[in-house]
Amino acid sequence: MEDIKKYQKAEKTKKTREELQAIPWYYDGLEKLCDRIHPKKQYLKISDIKEVSPDTKLFRFVSAKSNQPLASFRAGQYIGFIVEINGVRTSRPYSLVSSPNQVAYYELGIRKKEGGFVSPYLINNAKIGDIFEATDPMGNLYYNSIFHGKDLVFIAGGCGITPFISMLRDVSERLLPLKINLIFGCLTEKDIIFRDLLEELQSRRPNIQINYVLSEPESDWKGECGFITKEIIQKFIGSIKQKYFYIVGNRPMYQFIDQELAAMGIPRHRILYEAFGVPDDITKVMGWSSDIDPSKKVKVTLKYRQLNTEKTIEFEAYCAEPLLNSIERQKLTNLEINNGCRSGECALCRTKMDNGKVFIPPNVTIREIDSDYGFIHPCISYPLTDLHIDLTSI
Ligand code: FES
Incomplete structure (x- = not known):
């Protein structure tokens, strides 16, 4: 009994001490600095557009929020640029062309990809004043003075x-x-x-x-x-x-x-x-079997959570299309699979596949532990059989 009383007293003293302890002076500043360096989302407004070739435009963006400056970046990095086209919310990675020594604006050089979904839309429709969402800058292509030499x-x-x-x-x-x-x-x-x-x-x-x-x-x-x-x-x-x-x-x-x-x-x-984006034609990639009909569709069963309720939907997906694109096309409200590189590099889209088989191009690496436990990168995974995907944990 004596011990319990001593323990309770010690706990009370500890709690009082914690309450009285001032929050370190630097805490707020560091939090803000981290948010500024790695904001989860940025809002970019087009301030200028220039044509640099018949099929390429240079877009200049400023921050659309006066209290949120653009995030700094390393020369060579990219941002995930988010668009909504006919209700389909998707994103593409685009390298920053502007200098990292100023963040008054970003510049992106976007080329119209024939048969593409996002770049033709941007080239044909985006105009000065339009606002888009984007990720913070990411990617490993930048100069490292220790390993890269001079x-x-x-x-x-x-x-x-x-x-x-x-x-x-x-x-x-x-x-x-x-x-x-x-x-x-x-x-x-x-x-x-x-x-x-x-x-x-x-x-x-x-x-x-x-x-x-x-x-x-x-x-x-x-x-x-x-x-x-x-x-x-x-x-x-x-x-x-x-x-x-x-x-x-x-x-x-x-x-x-x-x-x-x-x-x-x-x-x-x-x-x-x-490695940027998916192959133009997956059927030409080494390892893709000529027996697979690219127009074949498979059934995807997708489990996800919406407002704390577990839901399941089924839809058809083309074998020759990345699974992430097929999921995005379902226009599921409040369900967004995080993504950045769309080429299997950043692992942001890591998703649990309960069963089924996907094709992954040979030069894409996936952590051994992920493949052992059934995780895939849907941005670069092509469904070969019916699949069960579980998004309830994202
Ligand atoms: S978006 Fe980067 S791995 Fe899928």
Whole structure:
């Protein structure tokens, strides 16, 4: 009994002490700083639109909320840009083109993807004053002074130039002592977006070298032609010693460049890839069986929670379409699967699959523990059989 009384007294003293203890002076400030660096959502208003090529526009955004400045970012990162099209709420990752040394505005260079859902909508419909939601900046494609050294090779294909524009601006503005060799592959000369800016940077900074390679040039093109082969890379960069490679482009380009760099003897740990989005045609991806009819549909049973009530719906999904797209098309109110990269990298969309089989492209990595316990990344998973998905825990 005596012990219980002593314990109760000690508990009371502890509680009183806790109540009297002042909240540390820095607590509020740090919380605010963390929210500012990593806001869950940002609201962006279009303040300017410029055409940079027949199918690409440069959008400038300012914060739509006067009390919420834009989040800072590292050159090379992207934001998840959220849109609602005909009631379907979805998002796409777009690299920031603007310099990270100011956050008065963001710039995104968006190219219209034929047959796409979001980019044609933005190119055709978005206008000055429109407001969109976006995630905070994310992604691993940025310069790391400890691991990357001072001699960098940037290889860009088409719209993959966008993160490099931000990185080059950063290098130029902060006079970083880095040597940079950019190899930019495009179809034709008119597809070289941001050319004026690239050439201006090159003329101002002798440590920045820019080379173009055109795969379908006009007859008067005097530069390099074809794909970015190991011979072309070697010609532009000379020795591979101490060099660090960043690759941004579409997935077929990765496969090609991967082989070329391997043939040059570049170790994998000296290459950084930015995997953006899903393959244009999943049926062409290695590992996709030719027996699978891409127009085939499977039944998806989806369990989710709405206002504390568990619900189940069933719908049909195409085998050749990422599962996340099919789920978004159901327009389920109050149900949003978090997502960012839509390419299997960020793991934000991690979802429990109770049973069924999905196809995941071979270069997408998923944590062993996740696959052991049935978690998938629906952004890059293609349903091959009927599936049971459980979203009750998100
Ligand atoms: S959205 Fe990044 S892994 Fe799915």
